Amino acid sequence: MESILKTKENQQILNDLTTPVLKSGRNFKFLMLVLSIVIALGIFAYYKQLKHGLIVTAMRDYTSWGIYISNFVFFVAVSLVGSLISSILKLANAKWSYPLTRIAEMVAVASIICASIIIIVDMGRPDRFFHVITHGRIQSPIIWDVIVIITYLVISILLLLLPLLPDLAICRDQLNGIPQWKKRLYKAISLNWKGSPIQQKRLHRASSILEIMVIPVAFAIHTITSWLFATTWRPGWDSTNLGPILFPGLLCLEQQLLLLQCTLFEGISTFRTI
Amino acid sequence: MKMQNKRNKSRRKFLQSSGIIGVSTLLGVQAFPLSSCSKKTESSQTIKVLTPEGKLMEVEADQLQEIHHHKPVSNKESRKGIPGKKFVMVVDLAKCKNARECVKACEAHHNLPPDRPFIKVLKIQDNPHSSPYWMPKKCFQCDNPPCVKVCPVGATFKRSDGIVLIDNQLCIGCRFCMAACPYSARVFNWGKPKPIGNSKHAHYSPETSTPSQVGTVEKCDFCPDHLREGKLPPCITACPNGVLYFGDANEDAVTNGVDTVRLSKLLKDKAGYRYLEELGTEPNVYYLPPVDRLFPFKE
Ligand code: SF4
Ligand code: SF4
Numbered sequence: 001m002e003s004i005l006k007t008k009e010n011q012q013i014l015n016d017l018t019t020p021v022l023k024s025g026r027n028f029k030f031l032m033l034v035l036s037i038v039i040a041l042g043i044f045a046y047y048k049q050l051k052h053g054l055i056v057t058a059m060r061d062y063t064s065w066g067i068y069i070s071n072f073v074f075f076v077a078v079s080l081v082g083s084l085i086s087s088i089l090k091l092a093n094a095k096w097s098y099p100l101t102r103i104a105e106m107v108a109v110a111s112i113i114c115a116s117i118i119i120i121v122d123m124g125r126p127d128r129f130f131h132v133i134t135h136g137r138i139q140s141p142i143i144w145d146v147i148v149i150i151t152y153l154v155i156s157i158l159l160l161l162l163p164l165l166p167d168l169a170i171c172r173d174q175l176n177g178i179p180q181w182k183k184r185l186y187k188a189i190s191l192n193w194k195g196s197p198i199q200q201k202r203l204h205r206a207s208s209i210l211e212i213m214v215i216p217v218a219f220a221i222h223t224i225t226s227w228l229f230a231t232t233w234r235p236g237w238d239s240t241n242l243g244p245i246l247f248p249g250l251l252c253l254e255q256q257l258l259l260l261q262c263t264l265f266e267g268i269s270t271f272r273t274i
Numbered sequence: 275m276k277m278q279n280k281r282n283k284s285r286r287k288f289l290q291s292s293g294i295i296g297v298s299t300l301l302g303v304q305a306f307p308l309s310s311c312s313k314k315t316e317s318s319q320t321i322k323v324l325t326p327e328g329k330l331m332e333v334e335a336d337q338l339q340e341i342h343h344h345k346p347v348s349n350k351e352s353r354k355g356i357p358g359k360k361f362v363m364v365v366d367l368a369k370c371k372n373a374r375e376c377v378k379a380c381e382a383h384h385n386l387p388p389d390r391p392f393i394k395v396l397k398i399q400d401n402p403h404s405s406p407y408w409m410p411k412k413c414f415q416c417d418n419p420p421c422v423k424v425c426p427v428g429a430t431f432k433r434s435d436g437i438v439l440i441d442n443q444l445c446i447g448c449r450f451c452m453a454a455c456p457y458s459a460r461v462f463n464w465g466k467p468k469p470i471g472n473s474k475h476a477h478y479s480p481e482t483s484t485p486s487q488v489g490t491v492e493k494c495d496f497c498p499d500h501l502r503e504g505k506l507p508p509c510i511t512a513c514p515n516g517v518l519y520f521g522d523a524n525e526d527a528v529t530n531g532v533d534t535v536r537l538s539k540l541l542k543d544k545a546g547y548r549y550l551e552e553l554g555t556e557p558n559v560y561y562l563p564p565v566d567r568l569f570p571f572k573e
Contacts, residue, residue: 053488054447055465064449064462124447124462124489128427131446135427142426142450231424233456233553 018174046121054124068122075115076149076225077250079108079156081258083218084251086159087211103261105160112153119149141228148221155214161189162207169193222247346479346499349441353480355433360558361415361496362436363510364519364528364540367564370395370408371515371572379512383497385475385484387468390461392494393509397573406571407564410517412494412509413438413459414549414557421451421460430491436523436558437498439480442490451491456553460493506531523558 049056059066085104089097120126136143168190175186193199226246229237239245319335377393384392392412399406415438422432429444430451452460467486470476475484481498497507510520511531521528521537528537540546544562 053463053465057464060464061452061461062458064452122448124449124491125445125487128444128446131427131429131444135429135444137426137428140424140426140450142424142448146426231420232450232453233420234453 014170014174018171021171021175022178049121050126065122068118072115072118072122073225073246074253075111075118076221077253078111078257079115079152079254080218080222080250081107081111081254083108083156083159083214084254085258086163087214091211100258100262101163102160103265104258105156105163107258107261108156109153109160112149112156116149116153119145141224141231144224145228148217148224152214152217152221155210155217159207159210159214162203162210165190165193165203166195169195219247222250346477346482347502349443349480352439352441352498353431353433355435355437356498356501357434358524359435359501360523361501362521362523362528362537363496363559364521364537364546364562365410365559366517366519366530366544366562367407367409368562368567369515369517370410370564371569372397372408373514375512375514376410376509376518379508380494383508384482384492385468385471385486390463390492392461392492405567407567408571409561411457411459411549412559413455414457414555414559415496417556417558418554420454420456420555424450424454426450435498435501437496438493439495439498440483440491440493441480442483442487442492443478445487445490447489447491449491456550456555457557460491462491463488 045056057066057068059068081104085097086101086108090101120129123129132143132146136146138144168186172183172186172190175183223243223246226242227240230239230242232238320332321335323331323333325331372395374395377391377395380386380392381388386392394411396409396411397406398409415436417432417436419432419438422430422438426448427444427446429442429446430438430440432438447462449462452458452462463486466488470485475482478485479499481495481502483492483495486492500507506520506529510518510529513530516530516532519528519530519535519540521534523537526537527534528540529535540562541560544565546560546562548557548560
């Protein structure tokens with residue numbers, strides 16, 4: 001790999017690739033500012049909720065889950081996009097989808113993290129979260145949800161990280177003049193990637209296994225979430241059809257979201273599909 | 275029987291040996307706060323109490339201390355239930371006038387704020403042509419309880435005596451049980467609970483449901499603390515119209531505090547039914563239809 005990097009054209013490409021990592025434009029900074037404000041508002045609202053109880057949400061006994069759980073279902077739905085794009089299409093050898101893969105994987109990891117945070121925010125006693133582990137009853141769909149979300153989170157992070165390894169190695173080797181801690185971070189998360197044939201082979205094997213594994217897990221996360229609702233006696237939910245009904249709906253949602261994401265991304269950068 | 279006043283040893287011994295302290299509380303003598311002991315003077319008030327031997331005695335008021343005969347049972351103990359019992363309630367809709375005394379008694383017993391009642395008295399009109407009636411509704415202590423099945427941590431549980439309770443020291447506040455209960459019997463502590471009013475509410479037990487905790491669920495618990503003492507739940511005795519009957523299905527008897535009747539006969543004669551029977555939740559609360567009413571419906 002070292003020898004390839006030495007040629008002049010390649011050096012140019014690498015420079016082009018790594019510049020955006022070091023320098024960020026005005027738009028990017030503005031976006032980060034806006035998002036930070038949103039996050040700060042959210043933290044403040046959560047602080048209020050911790051102080052006064054869930055009464056600040058205006059939920060009541062008859063509408064006891066409200067927008068928290070709607071959001072949870074939304075994020076769970078969106079998270080499937082990672083597995084869909086990066087595994088089903090890869091397994092089907094659809095080469096056109098490759099540029100989408102990384103966006104899809106990022107979206108997947110981000111949304112599954114959001115989904116797990118929302119569950120904790122929705123709890124009346126977040127301080128007792130560990131009761132789920134110490135007193136958990138496998139009979140309850142909530143425990144299933146906890147297990148499947150954690151599994152899916154781990155798989156999505158791996159699915160994002162593994163194909164990222166060569167790029168992280170480039171960052172590690174090419175980026176000069178960055179703070180020491182960033183250097184160390186790149187070194188740590190690139191997992192000593194050197195691009196040797198044996199590493200290539202292992203990476204390929206691991207990715208294939210993950211790509212296959214994520215499909216049943218993705219099915220599980222969707223059907224568990226929908227059938228969780230079906231175990232209650234609420235009219236409209238109380239049906240075994242809820243799993244099959246929700247699944248196609250969620251598939252449509254996440255594809256639309258990916259399209260939106262790509263359009264936005266194309267707008268703010270020079271991203272192009274091949 | 276804990277005495278904190280260490281000064282008057284001889285008097286303390288005397289009181290203990292004659293068992294007056296226990297008896298005095300049995301007779302309903304008001305307890306006095308111990309803080310007044312330190313400021314005690316020789317001319318303090320005295321109070322008459324009866325000993326078990328039937329002798330009338332006089333004791334200085336500030337020597338008295340309330341004791342709890344029935345310490346609230348532990349969380350573990352309260353999961354078992356009272357052996358050999360199967361508690362049921364019967365609600366006679368023909369008699370309910372919306373007096374709301376049961377609601378008030380429940381509020382006082384469980385130290386509830388008015389916006390979180392365990393008993394709701396609902397106005398029901400089955401169709402536009404029939405007269406409306408009042409329906410007191412609480413947790414039905416289902417024998418096949420959907421709420422218990424879905425709880426992720428086992429905070430809500432079914433006991434051998436048929437009662438479904440909640441351990442609010444275990445509850446994580448996910449509100450899954452509320453969504454699962456088809457009768458909307460559960461209430462959630464959305465905000466801070468009411469401050470503790472008296473010492474009776476201070477020690478937590480799932481059997482008393484007090485003190486409440488923010489972010490946990492609660493519901494009607496059939497007052498097992500009263501049942502352990504052989505007393506009826508406060509709502510039953512509070513009802514001025516004799517609407518609510520309570521009893522033991524194993525004994526086949528229920529009482530509304532005035533009349534005691536045979537449960538099977540009552541249900542048979544008055545065509546008793548259970549609410550939403552078709553769901554298969556097997557409630558332990560029966561309703562008698564609102565027929566032959568003695569009074570017109572008033573809002
Ligand atoms: S009435 Fe509701 S809360 Fe009470 S036992 Fe039945 S399902 Fe549970
Ligand atoms: S709210 Fe509490 S009692 Fe109800 S299901 Fe959740 S943990 Fe169990």
